[in-house]
Amino acid sequence: MLxxxxxxxxxxxxxxVKEFGNDRSALIPVLQDVQHKYGHVSEYVMQVVADILHIHPVEVYGVASFYSFIGHKQKGRFIIRLCRTISCDMQGKDRVARQLENDLGIQFGETTPDGNFTLEWANCLGMCDQGPALLVNERIYTKVTPETVHDILEECRTLFGVYALQEKETLCELPTPVK
Amino acid sequence: MRTTDTSKMTFSRVSPGEGLKKALKMTPEEIIDLITASGLKGRGGAGFPTDLKWKLAAAVKDDLKYVVCNADEGEPGTFKDRVILTDFADLMFDGMTIGARAIGACKGIIYLRGEYAYLRSFLKGKLAERRNDGLLGKNVLGIAGFDFDVEIRMGAGAYICGEETALIESLEGQRGEPRNRPPFPVNTGFMGHPTIVNNVETFTWVPCIVTKGAKWFFDIGTERSTGLKMFSVSGDCGKHGVFEFPMGITIQELLEKVDGTGAKAVQAGGASGRCIPACSFGRTIAFEDVPTGGSIIVIGPDRDMLKVAENFMEFFLDESCGQCTPCREGNAKLLEGIKLLQQGRCSMKYLRELCKLGETMQLASKCGLGQSSPNAFLSIVTKFKDEIMGRTETAL
Structure with missing residues (x-):
């Protein structure tokens, strides 16, 4: 059957919804899951979630639009979030930002035309002792320099094609343990 | 990559499980009395007495109570909770379990910030281990009738959800907008049930206090701020990372230990904290003097204070939930003021008006975000007038 x-x-x-318990408190975990799998939360998803949880779709929209990690627009396969908060700023995030823009050919807030990369700002990633820091999906990179930006992007690019399905697992791990 | 050596910290010297076993032999009242005797106050920054919070929640009669661990560490310059969760997760879970015993809760929730998603699978593994070892689940450690389990819920990139009522709203599937208080979460928290929300570090100190005794903790620090505290140090200093210092340490002493003595100023408490100029480095870090959730950002002599203030105001403008007017509009006005100062086009009269606006925000905002967002602006504007007034060319 099709x-x-x-x-x-x-x-x-x-x-x-069943897994998270059939009530309103399941809303955010469900939206996060959709975001994780499909890269955005579409209007259709909002309608479906609202139907199942017996709430108005506007309520779902209100919640989805509040949180910066849940998005209405389709974003790239890799979402790069560069920390712009004070400690990373003092450690030279501006130059990293410029190099990211150069290498990707897009500005912050945009997605590359091939749909692979989205560039965004983030507020404090909790890596202030090792700045500048950036997140690629769920993976954290620290002490990023304009020079290493290219390597990070290449690391993402190697995950394209046949390996693409594994990207979610490989891009989600602990920071390197103590030496 | 790591900058922090945690092997010499108190948390390393307390073996996980020991405090929990000792605590579960005590009655809930005895646990709370022990915390009272230690003088432990909330380590997230607000400094609310932990024993009082637990006492209030314990006093409410309800079949369902919740213990929530606030791991939504979003304050700029703070990363101690990340280090605690990676290195001392078991100790933290011990603390949550002791808390559950004290108030009579059977459910625990960790609200982990979305930026720390890489810690989720690690913590999930830890929880599974604990269930295997009988430290979670039905009849914890064989104590009949004491059931406790913990689940992990992820935040989604909203700083405001570190505020306890906003955190609860978020858990309930709402926008993370703070509630009016009272009623407090200890009476009507998650799903209307009594809930204690404590910081990661607060929970982690609890098994240490149980193991080493309340007197050990009480004897460290000052009279009103007892015990040790974890500090996240970053900025223009030689040593970055997480450090353990006693409460009541002066800023000068702290700077000497992290090789940052040449600093022009120290931002204590992150963006919502205060900027302390060099002439006040004799002040102490304690709830009664300079309060902090642990964030210490050292600002070197070459930094432009206006740029620092601008960075903070941009942060608040972005993270304000937009619910109440003083915070939503005020932060925008203060940021505009900073832009004027950068261009050298701000009259003293207008600056005074902005300061008044800041004071109004401190009084009239609904939650801690709006009440503390003008702190940095006000302290920088008043302490560094020399540097910021009458600029001839922009520093940009």
């Missing part, structure tokens, strides 16, 4: 993408999405969401 299953449309929308039906699949709906089934996914229904399963998630």
């Amino acid at each position: 299953v449309s993408e929308r039906e699949q999405l709906r089934a996914n969401i229904e399963r998630q």
